[in-house]
Amino acid sequence: MLDASNHHFDRLPAAPGVGYKPQHFSDLLENAGSVEWLEIHAENYMGDGGRPLAQLRHLSERFAISVHGVGLSIGGEGRLDPDHLARLKHLVGWTKPASFSEHLAWSTHDSAFLNDLLPLPYTDETLTRVAEHIDEVQEVVGRQMLLENPSSYLAFDESTYEETDFLREVAKRTGCGLLLDVNNVFVSATNLETDPVSYIDAFPLDLVGEIHLAGHDEDHDDHGKPLLIDSHGREVAEPVWTLYEHVIAKGGARPSLIEWDNDVPDWPTLEAEAARAAKILETVV
Amino acid sequence: MIVDQGTFRRAVLSPEVDRPEGLSNGHGQPAGRRFDVYRNNVAVSLTEALETAFPVIRKLVGEANFKLLAGAFLRQHPPSSPLMMYYGTEMPAFLEGFGPTSNLGYLPDVARLELALRESYHAADAAPIDPARLQALPPDQLMASTVSLAPSLRLIRSRWPIFAIWAFNMNNGPKPQAGAEDVVILRAEMDPEPILLPPGGGAFLAALLDGATLGTAFETGMGEAEAFDLSQILAILIGANAIADLGETL
Structure with missing residues (x-):
């Protein structure tokens, strides 16, 4: 029996994890299968008590935990919300996660939180602002964060940086790591008609502390061209697995998360996705 | 053309506002309904949050009416913090002034009960x-x-x-x-x-x-x-x- 009090998960294993859903609580404790770590959305654990915090306390004794914020609005024009930063500091303080990450996106403007990851242009101005925000986050929370590449449905005329250059430069200025969402790469490349393999080849894989895999939906734009939606509501698509194999072959094994947030499946279905990632990870060990 | 976030936000929350200029498909064509992905994500995710918070209100007014009510609510009261577990605290006051359900005088107090249940859960x-x-x-x-x-x-x-x-x-x-x-x-x-x-x-x-x-x-x-x-x-x-x-x- 694992003695939690003596066990410290100071980093994520280069193995599969899943986004934690409360309906899988007992499955995880009884039969985690190939799942070795869990990711939680920080904002869901910012209440004062009750079941969510009790479950997280329990799970963090068994699994390495990744705290993944979805509400900090790092790409926002305004200053970061000091109350929210303080809540993050508190959560990271007591959960002592193996990893802490957020998004290259914005969600709050004029104190309205829009509950979506909204896009920003890649310019000198936004680069400076994002780097300042990340400096502040790492300063307040007291640890390195990973920054995740977004899924894009459109492009800004004003952008002057490629996304990979922008991320590399942010990491260089702030010392943050990167979270590579392979589904987002595929979704963006399809939507903006670019080459996903070239994106991966331009990505600073040595800075990647974690990988995300998720399912997407298919739609079309005004001109009948494919428009993929980052929906997290189904299995990881075949071309995304292929791209993931390329990432792992090139960059080595990394902690790899299956994200399935909508129409959450039963445990065996989710675990099977993690097992597939495990197989791919094993090819490079 | 620089798209500021205030313009983006207004257009995301209000379908009747024109989509911002300066957004494209990456190859020179206007973004068009690509922008609507964000509109849809925001409206759907906030509506779902309200459906989760107010299951009884939803039953009382019916699913279709609830979507209309939620649409009006979320434009008037977008979340004021990223803690979606507390989204909807303005609902009782909103319902008190909401014409289409003014014949259901008990709705605001039922909303108070539902909010209190959720607060209790996270207390x-x-x-x-x-x-x-x-x-x-x-x-x-x-x-x-x-x-x-x-x-x-x-x-x-x-x-x-x-x-x-x-x-x-x-x-x-x-x-x-x-x-x-x-x-x-x-x-x-x-x-x-x-x-x-x-x-x-x-x-x-x-x-x-x-x-x-x-x-x-x-x-x-x-x-x-x-x-x-x-x-x-x-x-x-x-x-x-x-x-x-x-x-x-x-």
Whole structure:
């Protein structure tokens, strides 16, 4: 029996994890299968008590935990919300996660939180602002964060940086790591008609502390061209697995998360996705 | 063309506002309905958050009407923080001024009950008092004590039968009859439960929450209903781990 009090998960294993859903609580404790770590959305654990915090306390004794914020609005024009930063500091303080990450996106403007990851242009101005925000986050929370590449449905005329250059430069200025969402790469490349393999080849894989895999939906734009939606509501698509194999072959094994947030499946279905990632990870060990 | 986030935000929240210029498909063509992915994500995710928060309101007005109501609400009251578990606190006041449902006068209080259930679910944990401590106290000392109630306790007093409406819609309870109802939400462990208070119970608990001594709260309860039964309500509170501590006043 694992003695939690003596066990410290100071980093994520280069193995599969899943986004934690409360309906899988007992499955995880009884039969985690190939799942070795869990990711939680920080904002869901910012209440004062009750079941969510009790479950997280329990799970963090068994699994390495990744705290993944979805509400900090790092790409926002305004200053970061000091109350929210303080809540993050508190959560990271007591959960002592193996990893802490957020998004290259914005969600709050004029104190309205829009509950979506909204896009920003890649310019000198936004680069400076994002780097300042990340400096502040790492300063307040007291640890390195990973920054995740977004899924894009459109492009800004004003952008002057490629996304990979922008991320590399942010990491260089702030010392943050990167979270590579392979589904987002595929979704963006399809939507903006670019080459996903070239994106991966331009990505600073040595800075990647974690990988995300998720399912997407298919739609079309005004001109009948494919428009993929980052929906997290189904299995990881075949071309995304292929791209993931390329990432792992090139960059080595990394902690790899299956994200399935909508129409959450039963445990065996989710675990099977993690097992597939495990197989791919094993090819490079 | 620079797209500022204020412009982006206005267009995301309001379908009648033109999509911002300066956005493309990456190859020179205007972004067009690609922008609507964000509109849809925002509207759908906020509507779903409200559906989760207000299942009884949704049943009472019907699914299609609830979507309309949620659409109006989320434009007027987008979340003010990333803690979606608390989204919708303005709903009771919003419903009070919402024309299409003004014939359903009880909706705002039902919304208050649903908000209180969710607050209770996320409220801080508190160890309950040892009942032996209560029993050991001489009655006059007990009546001179204030009571610190569990942080998860919520009291909702209404001129409508809100408990019956809640139970009818969530637990197949009997058809609601007209009449005022006071409800206390208690969380014995992890699951908040609404409990219909006996006569005088609402006044009694309101006094305790105001910091009155047990004796004063008892008189307040008796003032509202002669049949007020102190031992009954104390048994309800103790049974649900709702008394955290006593503060003795001298």
